[in-house]
Structure formats: structure tokens, C-alpha cells
Amino acid sequence: MFKKVLVVEDMDDINRGVKIALLELNISEIDQVQYCDDAYLRIKKAIKDQKPYDLLISDLSFKVDHREQKYPSGETLIRALQEVQPDLKVIMYSVEDRLQKVRTLINTCNIKSYVCKGRHGLKELSKAIHTVYNNVQYLSPQVAKALSDRSNLEIDDYDLELVKQLSFGLSQDEISSYFKEENISPNSLSSIEKHLNKLKIQFKANNATHLVATVKDLGLI
Amino acid sequence: MFKKVLVVEDMDDINRGVKIALLELNISEIDQVQYCDDAYLRIKKAIKDQKPYDLLISDLSFKVDHREQKYPSGETLIRALQEVQPDLKVIMYSVEDRLQKVRTLINTCNIKSYVCKGRHGLKELSKAIHTVYNNVQYLSPQVAKALSDRSNLEIDDYDLELVKQLSFGLSQDEISSYFKEENISPNSLSSIEKHLNKLKIQFKANNATHLVATVKDLGLI
DNA sequence: TTGCCCGTTACGGATTGCCGTAATGTATTG
DNA sequence: CAATACATTACGGCAATCCGTAACGGGCAA
Numbered sequence: 001m002f003k004k005v006l007v008v009e010d011m012d013d014i015n016r017g018v019k020i021a022l023l024e025l026n027i028s029e030i031d032q033v034q035y036c037d038d039a040y041l042r043i044k045k046a047i048k049d050q051k052p053y054d055l056l057i058s059d060l061s062f063k064v065d066h067r068e069q070k071y072p073s074g075e076t077l078i079r080a081l082q083e084v085q086p087d088l089k090v091i092m093y094s095v096e097d098r099l100q101k102v103r104t105l106i107n108t109c110n111i112k113s114y115v116c117k118g119r120h121g122l123k124e125l126s127k128a129i130h131t132v133y134n135n136v137q138y139l140s141p142q143v144a145k146a147l148s149d150r151s152n153l154e155i156d157d158y159d160l161e162l163v164k165q166l167s168f169g170l171s172q173d174e175i176s177s178y179f180k181e182e183n184i185s186p187n188s189l190s191s192i193e194k195h196l197n198k199l200k201i202q203f204k205a206n207n208a209t210h211l212v213a214t215v216k217d218l219g220l221i
Numbered sequence: 222m223f224k225k226v227l228v229v230e231d232m233d234d235i236n237r238g239v240k241i242a243l244l245e246l247n248i249s250e251i252d253q254v255q256y257c258d259d260a261y262l263r264i265k266k267a268i269k270d271q272k273p274y275d276l277l278i279s280d281l282s283f284k285v286d287h288r289e290q291k292y293p294s295g296e297t298l299i300r301a302l303q304e305v306q307p308d309l310k311v312i313m314y315s316v317e318d319r320l321q322k323v324r325t326l327i328n329t330c331n332i333k334s335y336v337c338k339g340r341h342g343l344k345e346l347s348k349a350i351h352t353v354y355n356n357v358q359y360l361s362p363q364v365a366k367a368l369s370d371r372s373n374l375e376i377d378d379y380d381l382e383l384v385k386q387l388s389f390g391l392s393q394d395e396i397s398s399y400f401k402e403e404n405i406s407p408n409s410l411s412s413i414e415k416h417l418n419k420l421k422i423q424f425k426a427n428n429a430t431h432l433v434a435t436v437k438d439l440g441l442i
Numbered sequence: 443t444t445g446c447c448c449g450t451t452a453c454g455g456a457t458t459g460c461c462g463t464a465a466t467g468t469a470t471t472g
Numbered sequence: 473c474a475a476t477a478c479a480t481t482a483c484g485g486c487a488a489t490c491c492g493t494a495a496c497g498g499g500c501a502a
Contacts, residue, residue, distance in 0.1 A: 118232060169426055
């Protein structure tokens, strides 16, 4: 089993629970920090001391408070760590169960497993630790289809950007200008209209406002 | 100190953490359930057995799963319990820190304290248990102003309903008709325009879409 | 009662969005 | 090269919204 594990999690209640779960797995050295920046420093120091961590368990989102952070989220932390300790095994442990988010995480970051917090979060976390130890990826059932099933991933980056700009209050005209500035194509008012139309059909939205509300509810933006 | 405490919390990791915190307060009888419906039944049974609970610690939002629930949220549970055991002391323990929500909860339900989950959630929970035991209300600092400060609560139920209908995809015209059906007043197209205009200024929104996105981000709808 | 405040309602013009049609551009295939 | 398919762009008519102005009506104080 893993010997030296670091847990990054802002909430103290969850930290308590996770610690107990790890102790039950007979993991001896458990460090816990509540900020990503602290995690980064710990991992760097551990390498320097030639006692690197075997496993990182990290939350995704962290509450902001008075301490300004260089790495405000689990995602930024993981990306930074890929240059520090690329072979570090990472288990994401988060409430986030929206496929789009999870999918980009799994594909672009080098994470070994993704566990959704929930009624059986700790049980799944234990499972994940076991399988990751045996170099097998673990995904919570809710997100397992994030990799296999492509049906829910119909919205591409362009459309995402489009809806995002809408949510910022830009008119179609303004989005057209913005896209021209940013060299995002297509950028004609007409094309933007057409794409929005497609999206409205896709998400069964009556109008732009409804579309933004729906996409926000789905957590895509 | 309290003798018999019930904890309603869906996530198992937090349950573990909370249990330890309660044990450290020398509370002997700790029951934990992961569904509000279970909590309701337990409390009823405890009364029937003439061994009622002293304290209820409840989460607000619960993940939905296969089990259909009569009480899907902490709020519905608490409201139901007011008829079962009105004198039961209740501490809400939730990540929810948006003033509007917390305020209506404190004012309309009979809850003794509100603790925000966070980096020091457990510490605050311990504090809250102590003060509630001494019949003093405890509020996490983040929401303390929910009661005192009225400045952030500028949006009333009417405006909230208005924005909500917008987010459902209704046009101003349709909202006007809807309000007439529901006998919500004012309901003329003109008034709806005016109210929306006021809201757009208030939330610095360029248009309706922007307004809905902003209000959704603030968690008001 | 009169005057005033304030919220509601009504209306008109300017802007934006919605939707269908059509022209242009581009990549693919036989 | 021609034929085809598909995406992008352009345009026009009509609906929804934005925004200013103004009329109407209830509550309240002089």
C-alpha cells in the first residue's frame, strides 16, 4: 500500500473523515493541508528531502478567503505539479460530477482517478486508492461514462465561448466584434446567429436567456 | 452537554468528521442518517419511546439518488419537524453561505444556529453546540450579517419570481400573461419592463440574459 | 380638497434578436 | 474538372426588447 500520502482539502470536517479512512487502510504517513499552495510547497520539499509523496488526494474547488493563492483550485495545482513530479499519482476527490468538467480534467491533466464525494464517497475513495495502487484507473460510477459516452459532449469550445459571452451580457453584434478581435472564427453576425440557433434547438431553449440559464444549470459554464 | 444528538448529512466523509467532533465534546449518544426521511422517522420514534433527541444537526442540501424522498432538503425536514417536536434545537450545518437563503431560513424556520461548512467548519460547529446548549444563537461570521445587514437583500420575492420566469425562457409578454393567471401584481407588460430595468441597473446587467446569469451566479435563483 | 409622491400602466420609436432565404466559400469525391 | 456537400456570410421582414415620456390612481400630509 501507499506509504506517504498528501491530502489537499479545504473543509476540516472532510479532512477528518478522509484521515480516518486512510488510517483504516494502514497508510502510515498522512499529511493534510487546506490550501493548494501549501500542497505545492510540501510536495516540492518532499522531493528535495528525497522523500517524495506516493499519492496525492486533491479536492477540486476551494473556498477563497483572506489568503491569496497562486493555485486557487485543484486543477491549477495538478497542472503545476506535472512539471514538479510528473509520476505522482493523483486522485481527484470532489463533489463535481458534471461530465464536461471531469472529462477535460481526465484528458488534459494526468490524473489517475476521479472520485465523486457523496453518500459513499469514502468507500469509493478507498476503492480508488486500492486500484490506483495497482495502476488501474478508478472512476466513480456517476462519471464513468465521462470517458466512454460521447453523447453528452455535444458542445464544443466554440459554442461554449459563445454562450459564455452571452452570459457576460454581450449582444450578438458585440460577440461578432469580439470574435473578430480575438481572431475566433466564424465571427460574422450571421454565423453567430446560426450557431446560437443550433444551440437553442439542442438545449430546447426558447431564447438566449433560457439557453444561458440551462447551460449554467448543466454546469457547462 | 447534550446527551442525544441526531446528525443528518448525506456525505459519509463529513459524517465521519462530525462524529469525531461530537465525541470530543463527550456526547454519548450520536445517531447519524444520510436521508432526511430517515431523520424524520428516527425523531418520531424517539419521541414515541420517550427518549427524544436534544439536538439535531442537519445539512441543507442532499444529493438525489434512487431513493425517493418525502423531505428532499434540510429545509423541508425542519418545517415538518416543527409539528412533531417544536422544541427540538436545530443547528443547520451547510456550505450554503448566501445571505438571502440563510436569512429566510432563520426567519421562517425555528432554527437555533447556522454554521457554514468551510475550513473551520467543525470548530464553528463545536462552538455552536456550546452556545446553543446555553440557549444562545450561533451564526457563522459569513452569515452573521444575514440578520443585521439589510443592504444586500434588495431583491424581493416579486423580482425574484420575475427573474426566475425569465430563466425559464418566458418572454416579457408571456410573463405578463402568467402573472395575470397567477394573480401576481403588477402584471402589465409595462411594469414588468420597468421592474426588469430596475434590476438591470441594480445588478449592473446589460440585458436580460446578463441579468439571469448574474443572479444565478449569486445563487439567488 | 388640493397637491405631492410613488407605483402602475400605456404608448412610440430605436435597437436587438429571430428566422427564413439566398449567395459565397471551401473541402471532398468521382 | 465538375459535382456535391457543408459551413460561412449576407440580407430582409417581423417579433421582442429597450428606453424615454406621459397618463392614471391610491395613499398621505398640509
